[in-house]
Amino acid sequence: MEDKELLAKIRDPGTRNYGFNLLVRAYQQRVYGHIRKMVIDHDDADDLTQEVFIKIHKHIDSFREDARLYTWVYRIATNECLNFLRSKKRRFFLPIGDVTEELSRKLDQQPGLSGDDVQRRLQKALLSLPDKQRVVFNMKYFEDLPYETIAEITQTSVGALKASYHHAVKKIEDYLRHDINTAGH
Numbered sequence: 001m002e003d004k005e006l007l008a009k010i011r012d013p014g015t016r017n018y019g020f021n022l023l024v025r026a027y028q029q030r031v032y033g034h035i036r037k038m039v040i041d042h043d044d045a046d047d048l049t050q051e052v053f054i055k056i057h058k059h060i061d062s063f064r065e066d067a068r069l070y071t072w073v074y075r076i077a078t079n080e081c082l083n084f085l086r087s088k089k090r091r092f093f094l095p096i097g098d099v100t101e102e103l104s105r106k107l108d109q110q111p112g113l114s115g116d117d118v119q120r121r122l123q124k125a126l127l128s129l130p131d132k133q134r135v136v137f138n139m140k141y142f143e144d145l146p147y148e149t150i151a152e153i154t155q156t157s158v159g160a161l162k163a164s165y166h167h168a169v170k171k172i173e174d175y176l177r178h179d180i181n182t183a184g185h
Contacts, residue, residue: 006026006069007063010060011061020057023060028053031049031052032045032046034143035080038085038134038135056076070149071149071153074153082135121176122176125171128171132154132164136150136154137172139153147165
C-alpha cells in the first residue's frame, strides 16, 4: 500500500485504527531489526519498538509528508535508540566502555542472534563504535540504504555520512585485526 493511501486511512476517523495497524504491520519487523542491531537485547528492542509505534501514533497527524513515511519512521526509531543508549549510560553512571562491555556480554549470551563466530566478532566490533557511527554503519552495510536516505533519516549531510561510514569501516577492520591477533596468541 502506498504511503498516501495508508495516511488517508490513518487520518480518516472511521479507518484510523485499521490504517495504523497496517502501518505497524508494514514497518514493525524492519524497525525491530534496526533497533535490535543497536541495543542487542531482545527485551530492550521489543520495548523500544513499542515506544516507537506509540510515538508514531501520537504524532502521525503532524507528519507533513515532506519526507517519505519510511524515513520519518526510521528517524523516530533511530532517535529512540540513541536516547535509550544515552540514558542507559547516564542511569548507571557508566563510562562508554562499561556499556559496550555489558552489551558485548549480552551478545555472548544470545546464541539466537547468530551462531556464527565471525558474525559475533563483527557484532562486538560494531559495539566498539560510537552510537551514531554504528547507526550509519548498520543502515548502510546491513540495510543497504542509499546515503541520501540515511541523510534524510539522520538529518546529516551525505558527505558527513560517507566520512562516518569510512571511519566506522576502518575502526571495525582494526578491531577485527586486533581481535584475531589476540585470539591467535
